[in-house]
Amino acid sequence: MSRPREQVIPASDDNARMNAKHRRLLQTLSVVALLAYTALLAYPTLSRGAVDDEASPSGKVQRIRSLHEDPTVTSESSSATATLRPPTTVLDDVFISVKTTKSYHNHRLPIILKTWFQLAKAQTWFFTDTDDPEFQLKTNGHMINTNCSSSHSRKALCCKMSVEFDTFMDTDKKWFCHFDDDNYVNVPRLVRFLGDYNPREDWYLGKPSIQAPLEIINKEKKPTQKVKFWFATGGAGFCLSRALALKMMPVASGGKFIGTGEKIRLPDDVTMGYIIEHLLKKPLTVVDQFHSHLEPMKFIRREILEDQISFSYARNKDEWNVVKIEGFDTKYDTNRFLSLHCFLFPHFNFCPR
Ligand SMILES: *[C@@H]1O[C@H](CO)[C@@H](O)[C@H](O)[C@H]1NC(C)=O
Numbered sequence: 001m002s003r004p005r006e007q008v009i010p011a012s013d014d015n016a017r018m019n020a021k022h023r024r025l026l027q028t029l030s031v032v033a034l035l036a037y038t039a040l041l042a043y044p045t046l047s048r049g050a051v052d053d054e055a056s057p058s059g060k061v062q063r064i065r066s067l068h069e070d071p072t073v074t075s076e077s078s079s080a081t082a083t084l085r086p087p088t089t090v091l092d093d094v095f096i097s098v099k100t101t102k103s104y105h106n107h108r109l110p111i112i113l114k115t116w117f118q119l120a121k122a123q124t125w126f127f128t129d130t131d132d133p134e135f136q137l138k139t140n141g142h143m144i145n146t147n148c149s150s151s152h153s154r155k156a157l158c159c160k161m162s163v164e165f166d167t168f169m170d171t172d173k174k175w176f177c178h179f180d181d182d183n184y185v186n187v188p189r190l191v192r193f194l195g196d197y198n199p200r201e202d203w204y205l206g207k208p209s210i211q212a213p214l215e216i217i218n219k220e221k222k223p224t225q226k227v228k229f230w231f232a233t234g235g236a237g238f239c240l241s242r243a244l245a246l247k248m249m250p251v252a253s254g255g256k257f258i259g260t261g262e263k264i265r266l267p268d269d270v271t272m273g274y275i276i277e278h279l280l281k282k283p284l285t286v287v288d289q290f291h292s293h294l295e296p297m298k299f300i301r302r303e304i305l306e307d308q309i310s311f312s313y314a315r316n317k318d319e320w321n322v323v324k325i326e327g328f329d330t331k332y333d334t335n336r337f338l339s340l341h342c343f344l345f346p347h348f349n350f351c352p353r
Pocket residue numbers: 144145146147163
C-alpha cells in the first residue's frame with residue numbers, strides 16, 4: 001500500500017520541513033506571480049526576452065521569467081508523491097560527480113580534496129577536460145578526462161554532463177548527484193537526505209534559481225509551441241534517482257544528452273530540467289538545502305549550517321559571497337570552506353582544537 005510519504009516516515013525534522021516548504025512554496029508562488037506581473041508591466045521587453053543561448057555559465061544566464069498562468073500545475077509539480085518507506089541509504093549508494101575544468105584544477109580542487117572529498121573518496125569523481133597526472137594521483141585516479149572542450153560553451157557543458165551521466169549509468173549506484181567545483185558538499189547530510197527517498201522511484205531533487213518556470217519556444221513544432229519547465233541549478237548541485245536516470249536513457253545516454261542540449265540550445269542544467277520535467281513529465285522536487293553562488297551565502301544562519309547539503313562561493317569584484325562562519329583568517333581561508341569544514345567536522349587534524 002502506498003501512502004503519502006509524510007505519513008509513512010516518522011515525522012523527522014526533514015519531513016516537517018518538507019511540509020512547511022510545500023506550504024511556503026505555494027505562498028511564494030502567489031507572491032511570485034504578483035511580482036512577475038509587476039515586472040512584466042514595468043519591463044515589457046522581459047516578456048518577449050529571448051534566452052541567451054550562447055556560451056553562458058549555467059545559472060548566470062539571464063533567463064526569461066514568465067508568469068505561470070496556472071499555479072496549480074507548479075505546486076503539483078513540486079510536491080512529493082506517494083511512496084513506500086525507502087530502503088536504507090549508505091554513502092556507497094551515491095555517485096558524486098564534480099564538474100571542473102583544466103584552469104580550475106589548481107585553484108579549486110585542493111580545498112575540496114582537503115575537506116569534503118576525504119569523506120567520500122571512493123564515491124566522488126571529477127569530470128574535467130584534460131589529463132592531469134598530478135591530480136590523478138591526488139584523487140586516487142578519480143579524475144575523468146571527458147575529452148570535452150575546455151570552453152564554457154553550452155556544448156562543452158552538455159558534453160561533460162553527458163559523460164557524467166553515462167559514467168553513473170555504468171555503475172550500480174542508486175543515486176547520481178552532480179556538483180560543481182565551487183561547491184562544498186556536506187557528505188553525511190547528503191546521504192541522510194537521500195535516505196528519505198526511494199531510488200526505485202523517480203526523483204529529481206534540487207533547487208531552482210529562478211522564481212518561475214522557464215519558458216521557451218519550441219520552433220521545431222509548427223505552429224511553434226511554448227514549453228514551460230523548472231530546472232535545478234547545476235551550481236547548487238542536484239540528485240537523480242536511478243529509476244529516473246533509467247527512464248532518461250533514450251534521450252540522455254550515450255552522448256544523446258548533447259544532442260538534446262543542442263536542439264533546445266540551452267545549458268546543461270536547463271537541458272536536464274527540459275528532459276525530466278518536459279519530456280518525461282517528472283516534477284522537480286525543490287530542496288532548500290542546496291545552495292549555489294547565486295544566493296547570498298551570508299544569509300544561511302549558523303544554527304542551520306549543519307543541516308545544509310551544499311554551499312558555494314563567488315567573488316564579484318572585491319566583494320566575496322561566502323558562508324558567514326568564524327574560524328581561519330580570511331587571508332588563508334578566503335572562500336570559508338576550511339572554516340566551514342572545521343565547524344562541521346572539528347575532528348579533522350588541520351582544525352584548531
Ligand atoms: C578520451 O579519449 C581517450 C583517448 O582517446 C580515451 O581513452 C578515453 O576513454 C576518452 N574518455 C572518454 C570519457 O570518453
